[in-house]
Amino acid sequence: MTPILSHDWFDRPVPDNVRIGAGSWLHSAYAFLHNCSERPCALSVGRNTGIYQGSFFELGPQGEVRIGDYCTLVGVIIACNGPVLIGSYVFLAHEVVIADHFAAVPWRRGADSICPGPQAEPSVVLGDDVWVGARATLLKGARVGSGAIVGAGTVVDFEVPPGAVVAGNPARIVRRAHA
């Protein structure tokens, strides 16, 4: 059981299937406004990770987010119905969206969704030390290698090699890691 956050202003509890590690910060149970995850663990967060105002976990029934240590989520919306794996030392800037569908909508219990059903593969995977710029969008299939950087406003639904920099819309790899 995760207790109600002592600093919270929202009068609903944090869902039971949310685990927040030592020294980590979650702004409010408001982040789970539309959460429909029925997984044993909808969200697990390591230590010393900050999840700040403007972040929302809009998870479908099979949605499941794992976040490592020392991450900063300035205000990210995650709208997925499968696993989302985020490493450690990851920085996600303002208004970043991670979603299964290019026109994702919140899950509503008992309603049809344009979002796809559950899948075996993770929706999105971010390695360690990844930085994602403001208003970037990470869609299903995005695999961002460790140390890579996603530029502001860039839409990624493909594999970004470790250490690379991807930017622009349409996205292109503007720098590769030194061998």
Add this chain to the structure above:
Amino acid sequence: MDSKEITGEWDYSSLPANVLLGPGCFIERKESFRRFRSTRDPGLRLGANVIVHTWAEFSVEPEGQITIGDDSVLVGPVFMCAERISLGRRVVISYQVTIADSDFHPLDRAARRRDAIANAHGGDARLRPPLETRPVVIEDDVWIGIGAIVLKGVRVGRGARIAAGAVVTRDVPEGAWVAGNPARATDAETAS
């Protein structure tokens, strides 16, 4: 804060009288109307069963007018409306979208200077140069992706798809897919 005001359980009859709601509408957050200043009647018309989620904002100038067709889902559109924005039926607008029917400031440099002074702290907003506006029309069954921006004068044809992050500055034909900045025609495989 009263959480009813952010979970759709507030009294919709407290909306301005020129906001017309069809049956079965859901408006999650009262603050979506914070910048609604339309004096038109109606200033906003929502059809039946329209869902308006937390992030939607109706930023409407006194002469602005917005209509939304039946069964549309508005997740996170910021409507910046000085004249007219109309959406058809079953339109889906995802997170972090902006739709504007004006640039809201002149492009000519001297006029921009007058606009800046009139808009500045302590300025007289009545001295602003007139806005150029061109209506935006989104037809039935259009889906607008995450973070897309649709600018003034654009008509998006029936059933078109706007990819995530697209900046739409020109008309989109019926059934087309567009992506990128500026938005260009693409195929469904690339865009979705």
